[in-house]
Amino acid sequence: MVFELCALNFVLCDLYLKRRHHTNTGLKHKTQSTKFKDQNTKIKPPRTNFKIMEYHRHLDDELDSLRDRVLLLGGEAETALERAMKALTERDSELARKVLDQDDKIDQLEVEVDRQCIDIIALRQPAARDLRFVISVAKMAPVLERIADHAANIARVAIDLNNEPELKSIVDLSRMSDHALRMLRAALDAFTSGDAATAREVILSDAEINELYNHVFHQLIEMMVTEPSTATRDARLLFVAKHLERIGDYVTDICELTVYMAEAAFIKHFK
Amino acid sequence: MSTTAPTITTRVKVPERDPGTDSARSGAPAKIAVHDLDFYYGKTQALHGVSLQIPERIVMAFIGPSGCGKSTFLRTLNRMNDVIAGTRVSGQVLMDGVDVYQPGTDVVELRRKVGMVFQKSNPFPKSIFDNVAYGLRINRLTANKSELEERVEQALKDAALWNEVKDRLKTSALSLSGGQQQRLCIARALAIRPEVVLMDEPASALDPVATHKIEELIVELKKQYTIVIVTHNMQQAARVSDTTAFFLLGKLIEVNSTEKMFTNPNEKLTEDYITGRFG
Numbered sequence: 001m002v003f004e005l006c007a008l009n010f011v012l013c014d015l016y017l018k019r020r021h022h023t024n025t026g027l028k029h030k031t032q033s034t035k036f037k038d039q040n041t042k043i044k045p046p047r048t049n050f051k052i053m054e055y056h057r058h059l060d061d062e063l064d065s066l067r068d069r070v071l072l073l074g075g076e077a078e079t080a081l082e083r084a085m086k087a088l089t090e091r092d093s094e095l096a097r098k099v100l101d102q103d104d105k106i107d108q109l110e111v112e113v114d115r116q117c118i119d120i121i122a123l124r125q126p127a128a129r130d131l132r133f134v135i136s137v138a139k140m141a142p143v144l145e146r147i148a149d150h151a152a153n154i155a156r157v158a159i160d161l162n163n164e165p166e167l168k169s170i171v172d173l174s175r176m177s178d179h180a181l182r183m184l185r186a187a188l189d190a191f192t193s194g195d196a197a198t199a200r201e202v203i204l205s206d207a208e209i210n211e212l213y214n215h216v217f218h219q220l221i222e223m224m225v226t227e228p229s230t231a232t233r234d235a236r237l238l239f240v241a242k243h244l245e246r247i248g249d250y251v252t253d254i255c256e257l258t259v260y261m262a263e264a265a266f267i268k269h270f271k
Numbered sequence: 272m273s274t275t276a277p278t279i280t281t282r283v284k285v286p287e288r289d290p291g292t293d294s295a296r297s298g299a300p301a302k303i304a305v306h307d308l309d310f311y312y313g314k315t316q317a318l319h320g321v322s323l324q325i326p327e328r329i330v331m332a333f334i335g336p337s338g339c340g341k342s343t344f345l346r347t348l349n350r351m352n353d354v355i356a357g358t359r360v361s362g363q364v365l366m367d368g369v370d371v372y373q374p375g376t377d378v379v380e381l382r383r384k385v386g387m388v389f390q391k392s393n394p395f396p397k398s399i400f401d402n403v404a405y406g407l408r409i410n411r412l413t414a415n416k417s418e419l420e421e422r423v424e425q426a427l428k429d430a431a432l433w434n435e436v437k438d439r440l441k442t443s444a445l446s447l448s449g450g451q452q453q454r455l456c457i458a459r460a461l462a463i464r465p466e467v468v469l470m471d472e473p474a475s476a477l478d479p480v481a482t483h484k485i486e487e488l489i490v491e492l493k494k495q496y497t498i499v500i501v502t503h504n505m506q507q508a509a510r511v512s513d514t515t516a517f518f519l520l521g522k523l524i525e526v527n528s529t530e531k532m533f534t535n536p537n538e539k540l541t542e543d544y545i546t547g548r549f550g
Contacts, residue, residue, distance in 0.1 A: 057546075057547055057548065059546075059547065125506055126546070127505070127509075127533045127534075127545045127546055128533060128534060128535060128536055128541075128542045128545050128546050129535075129542060129546065130546045131533070131534060132534065132535070196276060197276035197277075200276050200277045200278075200279055201277055203279060204277055204279070264534060264535035266281070266285045267279045267281055268281060268283065269281050269282045269283045270279045270280060270281045270282070
């Protein structure tokens with residue numbers, strides 16, 4: 001039985017080696033192909049001393065293009081927020097209308113980023129950090145679009161309020177918008193450079209916006225009580241404050257995605 | 272902003288990956304344990320101090336550029352390199368705790384326990400039935416004809432080929448398609464009931480449909496066998512394997528759960544290879 005098992009093994013190995021000899025004509029095996037004729041002849045080893053070749057990847061071009069596009073979307077959202085708040089504080093309805101006009105462009109950009117992400121996943125099958133980047137961008141695009149939507153809503157409030165008598169200025173509302181803008185810029189910078197540490201700091205700084213929101217909330221309620229004739233306008237400002245507070249949350253989402261992209265760590269739903 | 276990373280505690284728990292599929296973390300005893308393995312073709316060293324554990328009943332994939340030593344390493348597991356003159360090996364390959372390179376090892380028995388499937392299907396110019404029955408017959412592993420038929424049927428079923436060939440078992444194996452021939456070779460390897468099946472690029476010569484069938488089969492086979500597969504196709508490694516090992520220039524660079532390997536490998540070299548930055 002042992003002899004027969006040996007025979008089977010020999011037949012299988014022999015067949016395998018002969019097939020290798022007959023079928024491998026590619027570069028990889030070229031040097032050893034003729035050596036398999038005689039098993040007693042020493043063969044050359046497989047190629048092991050090759051150089052690692054680094055080369056340009058078309059995927060890099062596509063990822064760069066995707067990065068550019070999502071940053072463009074981020075820039076548009078940032079501009080929309082800046083203009084909407086300026087339209088509100090400087091009573092500039094023309095500027096507010098520009099924000100609304102730009103909203104379609106932002107929606108369009110979001111769809112383009114979406115499609116680009118899907119194409120890259122389907123056609124390039126990215127892995128590791130490339131995969132994390134594409135997934136992060138795919139999840140970030142709708143978040144940026146939502147930020148722009150909130151900016152558009154602030155612009156609508158600005159148009160409404162600009163048609164009515166001016167309210168006394170609320171300092172904390174301006175502070176909120178300044179802080180939200182700073183957070184958004186820092187978040188986009190952190191994403192661009194893959195800086196998870198900065199992203200984490202931005203996440204923690206969202207607490208400041210929440211605190212300012214509480215101040216603004218109480219301030220506006222007090223104004224409604226003391227001067228009921230302005231209650232409708234105060235309520236509109238309350239919505240603005242809520243939009244800014246939500247923008248802070250969305251910026252936090254962007255930072256969580258940056259941390260995932262950089263470190264493959266999930267830090268969603270933090271305490 | 273400063274670059275010191277603040278700590279952020281989350282309310283939710285990120286689900287851990289199944290530790291059973293992660294050889295690096297799994298406490299399961301290894302079916303194959305390799306310690307500090309060096310391998311030489313003459314004076315050329317092809318493997319440098321490879322140490323690796325392969326747990327039972329998983330699919331482990333070896334990936335790496337051409338010439339990195341993954342196929343050489345695969346063939347050291349059942350001493351297939353012994354048939355090449357001028358080769359030399361040092362270190363240990365333990366199969367169920369027994370060194371397969373220790374003097375007196377029954378190499379034939381080793382290869383019965385550790386079956387192999389090659390890149391190109393190599394059916395014998397015999398009928399489908401006779402191909403699968405070959406090993407059983409010459410080793411007299413069955414007592415009678417009905418047991419032989421039973422074992423052949425089971426092997427063909429295990430190789431997901433039975434339904435396609437049950438009505439033409441007496442026709443030549445060479446009449447089968449490339450994908451069917453490869454599954455026939457797998458059936459032939461399974462017929463003698465190995466414990467480990469080594470596969471050296473088993474689907475590289477097949478079309479996508481045949482490849483898909485082989486991949487489905489591999490996932491199915493791990494319920495009964497330990498599978499080690501060498502593949503150039505990284506997506507294939509991602510699809511079928513539980514654990515992936517990356518080789519480069521004869522060295523084992525990283526072994527990790529396949530999910531980790533393809534989303535966040537530990538080593539930069541692994542990441543650069545997986546993302547196609549070099550080859």
